[in-house]
Amino acid sequence: MAKWGEGDPRWIVEERADATNVNNWHWTERDATNWSSDKLKSLLLGLSVENDEGMCEVTDVGKVEGEASINNRKGKLIFFYEWNLKATWTGKSKAGIKYKGSIEVPNLSDENDMDDLDISITLNKDEPDTTLITLMKTKGAEKIREALGSYVGFLKTEFTQGMILPTANGMAKPQSSQSKAKVDKTQISAGSTATPSNAGVKIPTCKFSMKETFLTSPADLFRVFINQEMVQAFTHSQAMVDGERGGRFRLLDGNVLGEFAELVPEQKIVMKWRYNTWPCEHYATIALTFFDLGNETELKVECRGVPENEEERTKQGWQRYYFESIKQTFGYGARIY
Structure with missing residues (x-):
């Protein structure tokens, strides 16, 4: 063993207090499986194409099997x-x-070039013939390929933050990436609004509550949050809403997404909820409680786990895109006394 200050400089650790992977020499590995699963779902859900014959949309991602x-x-x-x-x-x-139809991608891997990706799109057997299947096989497949290319791009940029550590002289080596797959021009989606964020980093969070009164019954107001057509109406945009426990939602052009963790009809909705610009895999818990006031309903919104620097934005978002928009769209404005 070399004496202190002698020998191969790769093993000299005195300039790092944690002695972690000096000069990035040792082999380190980061599991990207869970992050990738969420990212793939968020990129695919809500994708839509349209022509003179009609409109098609990816409404569910039922199987994401693999690893990264x-x-x-x-x-x-x-x-x-x-x-x-x-x-x-x-x-x-x-x-x-x-x-209704199915989409299957059996070979998304670093072994295959994105241009060679096999995307199988079919119409369910019990469905009547429609020209919309042609729309999905052309423009739809193209958008799916772009979304999967974006996943690869995000994997190589967003998820890799912090993997190249400072060297012993304080300088960080460039993050030159190596993969069997060729870099495809679709790896960065022009239509994505996601902002790169630090995965797995603890962030300071806050909690707050809001109250609003609506001139309608708890049953009607409850339905507004879990019915896809009603959500699309008050957000004035395409949305994907699976209104059952464990069901996912994606609205406001993909800027808001999450999952229904608890549904008690006419009484309570608990959601895992996030803006797509928040750190990856970080969700706030939003609890909606409905109180029957006779001709009106009081809605109490309790938010926990919201990033501290997103508190005001989240409050304003709920006030503008939920409370005010629901009242204006459905005429639920409370009486003024």
Whole structure:
């Protein structure tokens, strides 16, 4: 063993208090599986295409099987990912006829170039023939390919933060990435509004509550939050809402997403809720409690786990995009005494 201050400089750790992977020489690995699963779902859910015949949308991502990881060796990042995806798309013709079909991507991996990705889109067997299947196989497949390319791009930028550590002389080596897959121009989606954030980093959070009164019954107000058509009406945009316990939602052009953790009809809704610009996998807990005041309903909103620097934005968002918009859209404005 070399004496202190002698020998291979890769092992000299006196300039780092934690003695962690000096000069980025040792092999380190970060598991990106859970992050990837959430990211893939958020990128695919709500994707839509439209033409003169009607509109199609990805309404559910039922299967995300696989794994992903990133390895750091000598300051170079090596990416591994392998996924099998299955999703559901729904279509609606201009005549109001609804259709449902399936999407399957069996080979999303670092072994395959994005241009060679196999995207299988089918119409369910019990559905009548429709030209919307052609729309999904062309424009729909193109958007899906772009979304999956964006996932690879985010994996190589957003999730890798902090993997290349400062060297013993205080300088950080450049994060040159290495992967079997070629870099595709669709890796960064022009349509994405997501902002890179630190995954797995603890952030200071806060809690607060809000109250609002609506001129309607608890049953009607409860329905506003879990019915997809009503959500689309008051947000004035496409939304995906699965109004049951464990169901996911995505609204305001993908800027808000989450999951229904608890549903007590006419009484309470508990959601895992987040803006898409928050740190990855960080959700606040939003509890809505409905109080029957006779001709009116008092809604109490309790928010826990909101990032401290997002408190005012979250309050204003709920006031503007939920409270005020619901009242204006459905005429639920409370009486003024």
